[in-house]
Amino acid sequence: MIVCFKRTYDYLVTPPQQDDSAKSLILEAAQRLFACEGFEKVSLRMLTQEAGVNLASVNYHFRSKQGLIDAVISGYVNPVNEARLARLDAAESESSGNALSLDAILDCFMRPVLEAVHESQISEQLFFQLMGRCMTNQSLKTMPAAVLELFREVVVRFPLALRRALPDLSEKESLWRLHFTVGVLIHVLIHTEGLLQLAGDRLGKPSLDNILTMVKDYCQAGLAAPKTKLETNDV
Amino acid sequence: MIVCFKRTYDYLVTPPQQDDSAKSLILEAAQRLFACEGFEKVSLRMLTQEAGVNLASVNYHFRSKQGLIDAVISGYVNPVNEARLARLDAAESESSGNALSLDAILDCFMRPVLEAVHESQISEQLFFQLMGRCMTNQSLKTMPAAVLELFREVVVRFPLALRRALPDLSEKESLWRLHFTVGVLIHVLIHTEGLLQLAGDRLGKPSLDNILTMVKDYCQAGLAAPKTKLETNDV
DNA sequence: GTCTATAAAGTGATAGAC
DNA sequence: GTCTATCACTTTATAGAC
Known part of the structure; x- marks a missing residue:
């Protein structure tokens, strides 16, 4: 089972963004998690859970995890x-x-x-x-x-x-x-x-x-x- | 338990000792690989292969991967x-x-x-x-x-x-x-x-x-x- | 102390239905 | 575009034989 995130990030989260497409949600979650944990430590499962999107969507929108990191x-x-x-x-x-x-x-x-x-x-x-x-x-x-x-x-x-x-x-x-x-x-x-x-x-x-x-x-x-x-x- | 502090200290400050025990081999390989790749990216499999020792020996000598990193x-x-x-x-x-x-x-x-x-x-x-x-x-x-x-x-x-x-x-x-x-x-x-x-x-x-x-x-x-x-x- | 074998869980990626 | 289900593989860690 995926370990639950410390919700401590929440107080840092900015007001909800207008663009709630999966791609934007992924990018936003990626920023938060990469900042806290580093690129390597963040798995796509953590990331998509935090973003509230499907696991497969990262690969759809960014081709691969590395593609997301590069973006x-x-x-x-x-x-x-x-x-x-x-x-x-x-x-x-x-x-x-x-x-x-x-x-x-x-x-x-x-x-x-x-x-x-x-x-x-x-x-x-x-x-x-x-x-x-x-x-x-x-x-x-x-x-x-x-x-x-x-x-x-x-x-x-x-x-x-x-x-x-x-x-x-x-x-x-x-x-x-x-x-x-x-x-x-x-x-x-x-x-x-x-x-x-x-x-x-x-x-x-x-x-x-x-x-x-x-x-x-x-x-x-x-x-x-x-x-x-x-x-x-x-x- | 603070395992290896004194030992690793000695290991570094004493003149090159030709110690080919598993523990020393692991520490030496760990230095090389951690320097090149970072702590996260190095798996115990790479590390033990590089050191020429058994996979299980890291856990035996250092309790866990984190124990080795700490050492x-x-x-x-x-x-x-x-x-x-x-x-x-x-x-x-x-x-x-x-x-x-x-x-x-x-x-x-x-x-x-x-x-x-x-x-x-x-x-x-x-x-x-x-x-x-x-x-x-x-x-x-x-x-x-x-x-x-x-x-x-x-x-x-x-x-x-x-x-x-x-x-x-x-x-x-x-x-x-x-x-x-x-x-x-x-x-x-x-x-x-x-x-x-x-x-x-x-x-x-x-x-x-x-x-x-x-x-x-x-x-x-x-x-x-x-x-x-x-x-x-x-x- | 060192080995093999394996457990238990996580990883990125993808095929295919909708 | 989004979803489920799953593949193929890697990870750390450990139990038990020698």
């Missing part, structure tokens, strides 16, 4: 990466050839995540967790091609912008520092809830905006750190 | 956290009451990871990946109690040290910034291999020491960033 990941990650690139485009064309400020670049990178959460149908906490999982859980190789394509562009464009803002850095170093910055972002998305529990009352209940502001301050300083001196010069 | 996690994370605290103790008693430098604190935090890898029997790449997974994959609640205990101490002691080095920061802020620093470390451990693939020849093949040096520079600047100004003062 969720693409739907989460692509809009964010597109918004990042669009913002960077806009900022660069506005600056008419001058280097962007570090703050502006970081804003192009981080703000799309915050905006996406506001349009989401699930709770902020679940959205952040799922977004983090989408960005990290899969080894890059198994990501949908469309997702990989955009990632590749982000990994080219942002280091270029960074390097113009920080002329001391080599191209490689600016890429490494973007890598570190992504690490901060993803870790905050996934593990902040756990930290709040671990810390007990030592941390209050800060808003996501405030957390993101702290993240930006940290990353801005990290990106602008003095050029690393290495013994062997392989970077 | 691996404890063996990876506990030595690192113990070394962090020991280094911090030593540094603080040496400084005879004066605040430690940011660099010294970061060293206490990061170096134990590098030292653990040198004593490991699996490849550097796999070790890093597994260490990252051990630090992040499990939701904190499901971690072995002994692991959680040490994490809790790290999360108390290091922010205290940080705050003394950076008197401008509040206790909360120093904890947040440690959180961000952990994010950088874990992301680098798990995803650097993927980045190198995504970046193709744009990044060479830097040594782990050099990467860690860049990480430390980034984090040191991030930790020392000016105090974050927030609109609502809830942090």
Whole structure:
């Protein structure tokens, strides 16, 4: 028998959505469950039960479980990466050839995540967790091609912008520092809830905006750190 | 019953022992497979086949699959956290009451990871990946109690040290910034291999020491960033 | 301690009726 | 599009012989 779900998710569920087609119901349940449990741990039986649809409908609408996972990941990650690139485009064309400020670049990178959460149908906490999982859980190789394509562009464009803002850095170093910055972002998305529990009352209940502001301050300083001196010069 | 904590600890920190008992063979195969595939994806069938032992032996030696996972996690994370605290103790008693430098604190935090890898029997790449997974994959609640205990101490002691080095920061802020620093470390451990693939020849093949040096520079600047100004003062 | 054999339950996927 | 029923297979775990 299928173990019953903790109904603890319920208080997180947003008001019923207008579109109650099976496909939408599946996608909505998938977001909630993937966020809580991870892609692997969620079985199609759990998922269809939670969504209130038939077991076979996932295969009908998404071809396979992996098809559903890919759909969720693409739907989460692509809009964010597109918004990042669009913002960077806009900022660069506005600056008419001058280097962007570090703050502006970081804003192009981080703000799309915050905006996406506001349009989401699930709770902020679940959205952040799922977004983090989408960005990290899969080894890059198994990501949908469309997702990989955009990632590749982000990994080219942002280091270029960074390097113009920080002329001391080599191209490689600016890429490494973007890598570190992504690490901060993803870790905050996934593990902040756990930290709040671990810390007990030592941390209050800060808003996501405030957390993101702290993240930006940290990353801005990290990106602008003095050029690393290495013994062997392989970077 | 806390089965294997001390044993796995010994297993990792002692020089490579050529022990081909089933238990050791299982642990060694588990490290390799968990690093590559993650804890969930590895079945006991794969694992025992890889180890060349009988399927039932995992349950005999570790009680259950979760028991094996806990043993691996404890063996990876506990030595690192113990070394962090020991280094911090030593540094603080040496400084005879004066605040430690940011660099010294970061060293206490990061170096134990590098030292653990040198004593490991699996490849550097796999070790890093597994260490990252051990630090992040499990939701904190499901971690072995002994692991959680040490994490809790790290999360108390290091922010205290940080705050003394950076008197401008509040206790909360120093904890947040440690959180961000952990994010950088874990992301680098798990995803650097993927980045190198995504970046193709744009990044060479830097040594782990050099990467860690860049990480430390980034984090040191991030930790020392000016105090974050927030609109609502809830942090 | 190690093995075989098997239990008990869960998994993704699909054929075919409606 | 949706449903039932079922297939073919995998999973963890354990009982009992050696």
